[in-house]
Amino acid sequence: MKKKVLLVEDTATIRQMYKGKLLLEQFEVLTADHGGEALQILARERPDLILLDLMLPVVDGFKVLQVVKTDPRLQEVPVIVFSAKGQPEEIEKAMKLGATDFLIKSVSKPKDVVDKIKKVLAETTVKGSAPAYRVAIQEEGLDIQSLFRDFAVARCPRCGGRQVLELVPDFTQASPWFSAHFVCHSCLPAAPSRAS
Ligand SMILES: [Zn+2]
Incomplete structure (x- = not known):
């Protein structure tokens, strides 16, 4: 971008x-x-x-x-x-x-x-209102299983639904760079709106 x-x-x-x-x-x-x-x-x-x-x-x-x-x-x-x-x-x-x-x-x-x-x-x-991107993890390969096991982030603790990964861009880095955390798409409000 x-x-x-x-x-x-x-x-x-x-x-x-x-x-x-x-x-x-x-x-x-x-x-x-x-x-x-x-x-x-x-x-x-x-x-x-x-x-x-x-x-x-x-x-x-x-x-x-x-x-x-x-x-x-x-x-x-x-x-x-x-x-x-x-x-x-x-x-x-x-x-x-x-x-x-x-x-x-x-x-x-x-x-x-x-x-x-x-x-x-x-x-x-x-x-300002930083954009954020919510992505679902669809595959079961690589380190996904250990990530879910080590951090217990696969399921929402409140509703038991699948959690999605929220990526927040960090514009202080030259290359595309994000901080990421898991959120429940059903329980939490919508991602911050993108700057137009
Ligand atoms: Zn939930």
């Missing part, structure tokens, strides 16, 4: 540098070179994260941030803003408008940007 990042940056060389790095890191990347284009993309797409330069021509980053944070469809999308030189008033204004975090453009290397994106995505996923 690739995470989709919208990169809004008016300087072509910087945009290309970050885009290249993000693609290498297995992100899906959408780019906009000004605020108006970012809003057009956001009208049809819901990225997992937005990387937003504040100083943009025509429609600036503050305006884009304001639109995102007041749109119910987009307001949960984390936004990391680029401050050109890290002026405190600029950062304070962006954080007040709902930015999740910031990067200072003049001192951030592509690796710093990727590290920050991963950190923010991991935190957002933990905070």
Whole structure:
């Protein structure tokens, strides 16, 4: 499951540098070179994260941030803003408008940007409604018999029904990675709803 990042940056060389790095890191990347284009993309797409330069021509980053944070469809999308030189008033204004975090453009290397994106995505996923997947164990092979015997998880202690394995993704890992536990599909409420 690739995470989709919208990169809004008016300087072509910087945009290309970050885009290249993000693609290498297995992100899906959408780019906009000004605020108006970012809003057009956001009208049809819901990225997992937005990387937003504040100083943009025509429609600036503050305006884009304001639109995102007041749109119910987009307001949960984390936004990391680029401050050109890290002026405190600029950062304070962006954080007040709902930015999740910031990067200072003049001192951030592509690796710093990727590290920050991963950190923010991991935190957002933990905070938000993480998806979960309930799967039934159909086969009797491999270590299933010993697993059921050692942990007594095959049958629900309350209703005696078959238990299913609930898998919860851990987005802090690079490869698909899950934590898992057994639940009874009949007794327990439905799995947490998937983020749309
Ligand atoms: Zn049960």
